[in-house]
Amino acid sequence: MAYNYKLRVKHLVEKASSSNPAVIAEMLSINIRYVDTPNNINGFWKRILRRKFIFVNERLDEWQRMTVISHELGHILLHPHYHHFCSEGRSYFASSRHENEADNFAMCLMDAYGIDPIYSYAFLQNGWR
Numbered sequence: 001m002a003y004n005y006k007l008r009v010k011h012l013v014e015k016a017s018s019s020n021p022a023v024i025a026e027m028l029s030i031n032i033r034y035v036d037t038p039n040n041i042n043g044f045w046k047r048i049l050r051r052k053f054i055f056v057n058e059r060l061d062e063w064q065r066m067t068v069i070s071h072e073l074g075h076i077l078l079h080p081h082y083h084h085f086c087s088e089g090r091s092y093f094a095s096s097r098h099e100n101e102a103d104n105f106a107m108c109l110m111d112a113y114g115i116d117p118i119y120s121y122a123f124l125q126n127g128w129r
């Protein structure tokens, strides 16, 4: 199944009146926590007591944090029952349709936010130190 990422992002941005992924998450009642994640984990999301949380590696740069939030938003919106960890270099051992879809969503949203998809793609695929 192919999603129309651009259209989905456009609708979200309009609804939130912002292309900032953190603002969009807030609109969707998703809590964001910047934490000291285990080695090589850039972010993940979890449902805790019926609330949704996105956990982001606090050591990342601002645009990288926003890219992680965008990727996790992609999972929550496209695959609400899929949980996973996004780690640096995950493409070596975990390349799935879900990951590619979340990456595509993230690149569209980051593009709307003003980050060239070349950067978000490289970061999502390989990690970025």
Ligand SMILES: [Zn+2]
Binding pocket: 071, 075, 084, 085, 086, 098, 099, 102
């Ligand atoms: Zn993922």
